[in-house]
């Protein structure tokens with residue numbers, strides 16, 4: 001059993017064992033199946049629900065090097081021609097989706113380039129890709145275009161191209177400011193590149209620059225973590241996102257643990273990681289930031305939004321393009337094929353390149369939105385009454401009462417509000433709200 005198992009007490013300290021702690025969707029991926037692929041066809045052939053926002057996620061699965069903690073589908077050996085073949089396939093996929101009744105005539109409200117490393121693309125590839133995407137589904141009504149960048153790939157011309165194509169939110173995967181820790185965790189960039197990339201990004205005047213950090217990388221120390229916080233505050237980004245290091249099964253770190261017969265990952269325990277994030281949040285608040293979720297601090301909450309997260313967590317339709325990408329269409333979750341060759345072959349054959357899917361029931365959609373919004377630290381009860389006709393305080397009275405007694409949240413007349421301690425372990429609290437059949441010891 002790991003620290004994230006439904007029956008473990010969320011507040012207890014524990015070693016970091018292998019597995020995922022981060023809850024990114026509901027029902028869990030392990031319940032999605034190949035048998036439900038037909039549901040995707042039905043969803044795409046249905047009419048959109050009025051008022052439902054549309055987003056596009058484009059997955060760029062290429063990186064300079066594989067980080068030791070990475071569990072994503074990434075390729076480090078593709079040449080320019082292979083990358084172009086992949087990008088062309090994603091455009092073919094978009095064209096085919098855009099003709100479906102669910103999408104036809106709609107414009108994306110938000111666009112997200114994730115990976116992998118979107119900034120691994122050349123300025124030319126990026127310009128051509130986005131021109132083609134816009135020709136299929138115009139972005140003129142998109143309020144946010146978010147883009148993940150790896151500092152070592154961001155030269156001046158690249159950053160200017162990223163700005164030029166319309167990116168509003170640039171997220172820099174810094175993770176740590178210490179070169180030894182970056183190296184030992186397999187990151188491709190070094191701290192010198194962080195400062196140069198940040199300065200150049202500021203000069204381009206992106207609406208929002210986010211910095212990603214990870215608390216508890218291999219060989220992280222108390223003193224170095226404090227330096228990470230100080231350096232982050234000195235840069236004064238618009239937002240800071242801090243993840244607590246997890247060690248999923250398909251990472252290099254886990255493979256090494258297995259080879260050495262170790263059960264505990266060589267990283268700080270959960271209690272230490274939570275304390276580090278708590279200290280970072282406190283320092284960021286003292287520097288004028290506001291805590292906007294269990295992972296994020298923002299400098300100006302009125303101006304700095306993260307639509308991709310907020311719309312997704314409120315039931316938006318999301319078209320995921322590319323290998324292994326995740327989508328949500330009219331209540332149906334699905335994931336694309338996770339290997340490059342089958343993905344390319346399916347698109348070339350004019351088929352939907354889908355690996356697994358799950359049609360959600362109205363109750364599962366309500367639970368999904370509730371648990372995802374819990375990560376924001378505050379869930380408005382009126383939203384659930386209006387959208388689902390559900391009184392959250394009554395529906396989840398037992399679970400909420402239990403968590404309230406532990407001091408992890410408070411149930412008020414209008415909202416459920418998490419305490420700081422509750423927010424820092426929010427992912428471990430969410431399983432209590434899953435339907436019984438979805439409670440498993442392995443959280444994926």
Ligand code: SF4
Pocket residue numbers: 062063065066067069070071072074115116117150173
């Ligand atoms: S840069 Fe991100 S996606 Fe690429 S290997 Fe590292 S963690 Fe994985």
